[in-house]
Amino acid sequence: MQVQSVEKTNFFEVCGYSSSQKSTSARHMRTNIVENPHSCDECKYTCSKKSTLVKHMRTHTGEKPHSCEVCGYSCSQKSNLVKHMRTHTGEKPHFCEICGYSCSQKSTLVIHMRTHTGEKPHSCEVCGYSCSRKSNLLMHIRTHTGEKPHTCEVCGYSCSEKSTLVKHMRTHTGEKPHSCEMCRYSCSKKSDLVKHIRTHTGEKPHFCEVCGYACSEKSALVKHLRTHTGEKPHSCEMCDYSCSQKSRLVTHTKTHTGEKPHSCEVCGYSYSQKSTLLTHMKTHTGEKPHSCEFCGYSCSEKSRLVQHVRTHTGEKPHSCEVCGYSCSVKSDLVKHIRTHTGEKPHSCAVCGYSCSVKSALVKHLRTHTGEKPHSCGVCGYSSSQKSNLVKHMRTHNLLS
Template sequence: MTTHTGDKPHSCEVCSSSFARKSTLLRHMNTHTGDKPHSCEVCGSSFAQKSTLLIHMTTHTGDKPHSCEVCGSSFAQKANLMKHMTTHTGDKPHSCEVCGSSFGLKSILLRHMRTHTGEKPHSCEVCGSSFAQKSHLLYHMTTHTGDKPHSCEVCGSYFAQKSTLLKHMTTHTGDKPHSCEVCGSSFGRKSTLLRHMRTHTGDKPHSCEVCGSSFARKSTLLHHMRTHTGEKPHSCKVCGSSFARKSNLLYHMTTHTGDKPHSCEVCGFSFAQKSHLLNHITTHTGDKPHSCEVCGSSFARKSILLSHMTTHTGDKPHSCEVCGSSFGRKSTLLRHMRRHMGEKPHSCEVCGSSFAQKSILLNHMTTHTGDKSHCCEVCGSYFAQKSILLNHMTTHTGDKPHFCEVCGSSFAWKSNLLNHMKKHGR
């Protein structure tokens, strides 16, 4: 009759929970005492309730007596069948009171609520790490045990999680069942599709707590955090140099091995990094997809566009610690530093002369080759360097863009201005 009246006369002395039946109270008490009186005769596992033991036994017998009338799928537990049915009906009766999200299963709602409360009830007994979901804890435990029970039948690779194995299988089958509704791109994993969608939506859900920068991927945020912590976990076994990213280490290794696996199909030049090859390709295609919104100039690389933008904003965020000079580009600062250190890393293979900048070396090389590829459109004169051509053009235009700040004299060439400044003792 208690099922009709709602009476729960049996109370737990530990936590005050109430139950309609004494047998239910006795089963509940096992949660406090830790008693597991029901043991599996096959594997020895113990359970607090007999019903849980019976459910467990189906893992040995393989019995799945509960069938879906829609698709024919079978389940060991009726509860799992009921959960499965929501995939057909689309019912999501369980709603989150915080954000309004709806779920087909109450258990999924409860797990979802932990994203709001921050609760992580599942703790690792080895290292103390805590997790919101038990499945995450079980996966984490494999980092301590090294267990990889899931094997690929094609190549023999082993994986800690079955889901990771299933994702791996797409590398053999080539299946890409997850398609983008915006651009039609297909992906082997749903997680990859979700990350791809951010390129359309612009979502950057992962924020840095230090500086507020936002990122589309959690992995990118983790890499970014190293700019604050200074952490460089990837070390070179040859010279001991450390790097924040593994990709940077791999690129660095090519300085030891000399490997340049990425070759240009047009001219045959080889590069250590694929990104360098892609940048190089634009010299053949002439593509300049990155345009300046201020002056309309176009550039082959986004990095060059960003550097160009400093000419409009006047920003010079890179300062020299020796003399205090500021520069718009970090690369310009690095070249400037060579003046203080006297470093000249670029050497001529013909005469052995060394130079601080690669561009100066290239200009120097014309003294050996005799190349004069820069032509004046006014008088037809040829010059080895573009800078010399520009200086020459002032003889036609009469421009004198270089001014003396002391006396106001103007000069066509910067070198003439520098010579003039010596008169003022500068």
């Protein structure tokens, strides 16, 4: 059977395109002369094809004629439904020829390829920051504008990133979706789980280039580096005290407020620090886990054992830069330095008396309270100072 040739009566000298159908020729003409005969009644949008206008109108009407039969998801364009269906089928038709990575959307592959090319097409006009994703640029720009579009409906907290709000909401719901496979630990943040797992693996990825110190958390390395730089970014608003760690500032501030939130359930004694309370509790349990290898001495605190061992070794690691005085305990050096500076940080609230050592203030306060805690077991004599009791005991010939 001979196929009859179709005469193409519509020919364009500009580009050489020809067509046998008048409607096709009309569409082609619009692409050449950029004619947009189809206009939106709601806005100024125009286009060359009627089908494109139909899709555009859905942005005004909210119509979503394309629905997913699996989960009920609906959208305004058929192409979006095709992409959505891949979340159910697992289809990933777009492949990276360099590393084999695959994904369901072409746009995702374009972004992935930038990890190989290093391309960062999105730039900040304010500071020159550049990135591979437009979404990252939008979040970055908020660091300049201060915009926080994501708000918590429970407490009013707002933030610049939606992912941050999702994490925040867990403080209200108590949700802990990230669980450790080695123990029962669970948490609300994935980053916290990563840090926790290192307690099992012993991994310490953060290193100090100065001394080789290694730790599992970056924040710990930041604090450690201050021991080399001497940086003390945390300052007390009530006095001139400054320190390298925020936790130390919190503890110091309690010396001004008198706050002692940690109480002993046995005797009611309270402390400003939880660690001090834990040490105190050992006075009730009698626990002394730290032992001396030289003499069998044992104590409840590791720091006390370190100081005790120096009585055997003679080590005096703390030295005065002014006169060369050295001692085994850092607190003794702090007290000694005051003999040079004249500092008297301990003051009496009754008469204004001040001194460089806290123990001296304790003794002084007894002149106001009349307290005499040191008693003689022979005759009932008592005094405010232990040295006076020692002198008294000699009257009984109990001391040489």
